[in-house]
Amino acid sequence: MTKIEEMLAELCPNGVEWKELGEVCVVKTGQQINKTFIQNNLGRYPVVNSGKEPLGFVNVYNTEDDPIGITSRGAGVGYVSWNEGKYFRGNLNYSSTIKDSNVILPKFLYYFLKNSFKAIENLCTFEGIPALNKSNLEMLKIPIPPLKIQEEIVQILDKFTEYVTELTAELTERQKQYSFYRDKLLSFEDEVYQVEWKTLGEVLIKGRGTKITAGQMKSLHKEGAPVRIFAGGKTFADVNYGDIPDKDVHSEEAIIVKSRGIIDFEYYTKPFSFKNEFWSYSSENELINLKYVHYYLDNNKEHFQKIANNMQMPQISSVDTEKYKIPIPPLPIQERIVEVLDNFDAVCNDLNIGLPKEIELRQKQYDYFREKLLTFTAEGVYTDSTVQTRPD
CATH class of the missing domain: 1.10.287 (Helix Hairpins)
Structure with missing residues (x-):
């Protein structure tokens, strides 16, 4: 029997009392805030709102020694955070202020809420913008040992x-x-x-992708299939041979250039293809180590990201990489x-x-x-x- 079990047996042999969160805490929404306010009031106090990280830092605070926050809307809905000291609570974050610390400790409640992420998620709605209703949150059952x-x-x-x-x-x-x-x-x-400095177009071979939609990638994806199709960001689909034209399947060691959205360079050595707005680079030059080229490009992504950000939709063209010079020791x-x-x-x-x-x-x-x-x-x-x- 563990120490906790011994204490439970001694102090509450018939089980632990449970109460609704609204009985032991005051749940309130923070104040309205936006990026313009943050830009005009830069300071040292973090803005706790809908994300896991501060939205920014401002020169005023509206919360002190009230550490528990719960995201009320957006992609991170239901996320439970612990924020010590002074900070600014935004309008997409609920406080959970304990009414009586002789009944329940803030840190105990925080740990319990973190452990209750599935129960909190079940209280949220996901039609349209994900949201957590205050009255639903207040009904969440909390143990009071x-x-x-x-x-x-x-x-x-x-x-x-x-x-x-x-x-x-x-x-x-x-x-x-x-x-x-x-x-x-x-x-x-x-x-x-x-x-020696040379352009990518001089030393590498450019490859073409395949014409495929996001919907087709989703429907064709099979866990463990041998051919990986790359899309933007971390998105990919694993498909079987024959699911896309054989001419679009590459088997050489290559660097895939993700040219739209988040600009990235993916090094890959297994059979692959990619959406046809991207391209790849391979090498038949015995004096080129392709993984070295990948490390160099990955270390200089900022150059291509700056080019991409000048476009209405972030993207680069093959010309931007073809004319890019790399050092070749x-x-x-x-x-x-x-x-x-x-x-x-x-x-x-x-x-x-x-x-x-x-x-x-x-x-x-x-x-x-x-x-x-x-x-x-x-x-x-x-x-x-x-x-x-x-x-x-």
Whole structure:
């Protein structure tokens, strides 16, 4: 029997009292705010509104020591946040202000609400703009265990949170280190070795995509199918041979240029195709390491993004890449740069090794214990796993 179970058996052997959120908290909407107001009132107080990150920072605040927020509208509807100190709560965020801290602790309530994301999601409507109605939120059932148990749970979950935060901060530092060395390796400012500058059109072979709609990609997608079709952003469809014309399927190592919306360069070595407004680059030149070229293009995306942002719809043309010059050091240098950056990238981003794997495992462990710690039996309701009476 765990310490929490022992405390539950001693302090509430018949189960835990439950109340509606509106009974223990005051739920209110924040103040109207927009980007114009933020631009005209820049300051140090974060604006907590509908996103997971602050909408901006202003020189006034309307909230202090009232940390729990719940997004009321938009794509992040139902998201529960913890915001300490002074900040500005926007009109797309509900406060959940505890009426009596002798009944329920703010941090305990926060952890319970975070663990209740599915229940909160069920209260939301998704017709049109996703929304969470205040009266529905106020009816959400909340357990009220004794304060001693709440304090113990908060202490345990705080330790888990702190550990994950520390690991994430360390990973962020490593990613900064990776960015520094990547920039250094790909700048060629020191001219330690001879570099030849050539356009992509001179050294690479351009490939064409396939004519396909988003709807067709969705209907053709089959999990595990051998041919991947790329669209904008992170969108793709895996299809079988024969689902698109054979002439549109590429099997060579290539860089796919995502030329509309979010400009990006995708390196790929398996069978693929892509929407026909994109293009790809491959190489038959034995003195070119294509993955090196990908690293260089990816490190200079900002150049192409600036070109794209000058258009009504963000996009670049094949001319923009064809005439773009890249540095070509000797092949052993290209290979060494790829080796170094691959190792850095694996340490920083590979979910199977290093810190990313450790963070993933710790987060799963945290989620598991959070759910276990915050699962209570109501008064008068019994389960096989519930300690119903105090042992003799």
